[in-house]
Amino acid sequence: MPAVTRNRAIELFWRIHPVVYRLTGGRLLGRIAGVPVLLLITRGRKSGTPRTKPLLYLAHGEAFVVAASYAGEPRHPAWWLNLRANPNAQVQVGSRVVDVRAREADGDERERLWHAIVAQEASFAEYERRTTRRIPVVVLEPVRRA
Numbered sequence: 001m002p003a004v005t006r007n008r009a010i011e012l013f014w015r016i017h018p019v020v021y022r023l024t025g026g027r028l029l030g031r032i033a034g035v036p037v038l039l040l041i042t043r044g045r046k047s048g049t050p051r052t053k054p055l056l057y058l059a060h061g062e063a064f065v066v067a068a069s070y071a072g073e074p075r076h077p078a079w080w081l082n083l084r085a086n087p088n089a090q091v092q093v094g095s096r097v098v099d100v101r102a103r104e105a106d107g108d109e110r111e112r113l114w115h116a117i118v119a120q121e122a123s124f125a126e127y128e129r130r131t132t133r134r135i136p137v138v139v140l141e142p143v144r145r146a
Helices: 008-024 078-085 107-120 123-130
Strands: 035-043 050-056 058-060 063-067 088-093 096-104 137-142
Touching: 008 035, 008 050, 035 063, 035 078, 050 063, 050 078, 058 107, 063 107, 107 123, 107 137
Parallel strands: none
Antiparallel strands: 035 050, 035 088, 058 063, 063 137, 088 096, 096 137
8 A cells, every 4th residue: 555645535534434444343444455454442632532543553462553653744643642641442343342551662572563564564664754753653452351
């Protein structure tokens, strides 16, 4: 998939995407250019309102790994700022909803996961070239119920 640039058409697609994904349990738009997509549900750090964002992800054991690339924009995406304020969230993968806790990968783990993300979808390398910020690699780990 070619690296996208944020514009009105792309923003519209990503606003419609979660509706279609939820209605079909991920059967439609559960993959984009062969890469799996999940819905990340966070709480707005200011409003407390649930926010849903579709993201390409890398499966990593039972965890889900996402990159806060924001298509190479100079600022972090709102969903990452929300997770930094409250790392408890949910992901929907297909029709399954999982409670998760987010953490930022660092060091060798971050490098390994970043290379795996780029190997899965090369456009992330272009997003990295577009920005001066270090793109956070976020591990969404399932929360175990006692």
